[in-house]
Amino acid sequence: DTAVSQTPKYLVTQMGNDKSIKCEQNLGHDTMYWYKQDSKKFLKIMFSYNNKELIINETVPNRFSPKSPDKAHLNLHINSLELGDSAVYFCASSQPIDKTQYFGPGTRLLVL
Amino acid sequence: AQSVTQLGSHVSVSEGALVLLRCNYSSSVPPYLFWYVQYPNQGLQLLLKYTTGATLVKGINGFEAEFKKSETSFHLTKPSAHMSDAAEYFCAVSSYNQGGKLIFGQGTELSVKP
Numbered sequence: 001d002t003a004v005s006q007t008p009k010y011l012v013t014q015m016g017n018d019k020s021i022k023c024e025q026n027l028g029h030d031t032m033y034w035y036k037q038d039s040k041k042f043l044k045i046m047f048s049y050n051n052k053e054l055i056i057n058e059t060v061p062n063r064f065s066p067k068s069p070d071k072a073h074l075n076l077h078i079n080s081l082e083l084g085d086s087a088v089y090f091c092a093s094s095q096p097i098d099k100t101q102y103f104g105p106g107t108r109l110l111v112l
Numbered sequence: 113a114q115s116v117t118q119l120g121s122h123v124s125v126s127e128g129a130l131v132l133l134r135c136n137y138s139s140s141v142p143p144y145l146f147w148y149v150q151y152p153n154q155g156l157q158l159l160l161k162y163t164t165g166a167t168l169v170k171g172i173n174g175f176e177a178e179f180k181k182s183e184t185s186f187h188l189t190k191p192s193a194h195m196s197d198a199a200e201y202f203c204a205v206s207s208y209n210q211g212g213k214l215i216f217g218q219g220t221e222l223s224v225k226p
Contacts, residue, residue: 043214045215048211099163104155
């Protein structure tokens with residue numbers, strides 16, 4: 001059973017398009033996150049949701065909009081894609097008392 | 113603000129040799145510290161963590177790390193490297209007042225020579 005899953009795994013698209021990445025966790029965790037890993041492998045937090053409520057928004061352009069339909073799902077919608085959005089996007093989840101974040105396999109986004 | 117510095121973007125060791133990956137952190141409140149490993153084209157897997165209690169923590173695959181508050185360090189070690197240890201390693205910090213977000217170091221790529 002996959003604990004944190006993401007779809008799609010690979011995404012190649014043109015500049016200016018709108019795309020979504022989906023994340024689901026079956027761990028029963030209350031908190032979910034989106035991280036971005038750039039071409040130099042640097043990882044940075046983008047958003048965090050706790051029980052469907054946004055709790056962290058790290059100065060991400062408003063072209064990025066997370067949506068949490070329920071606490072097991074956290075999707076990321078990106079409008080008007082730019083070349084600089086090319087990266088690997090990781091979803092993660094945690095239970096606050098445990099403090100450990102469990103990561104999904106990543107979505108590799110390439111904007112042409 | 114919290115930060116993490118990993119000394120050495122690339123570390124190369126021979127199979128069977130000691131692995132030492134360095135991590136220093138900055139935090140104004142008691143930190144929670146983590147080491148994650150990333151194999152090529154995969155997600156991040158937790159190796160070990162320190163939250164409270166014993167400062168020497170043991171993780172998976174024979175790795176361990178020691179939290180040294182006086183040195184603000186959390187270095188990762190393994191007595192004997194294996195070819196399968198070749199990967200990217202990330203040190204990360206979080207705290208109770210940061211909403212659980214992880215602040216990552218730059219990563220260290222470990223190569224293991226036969």
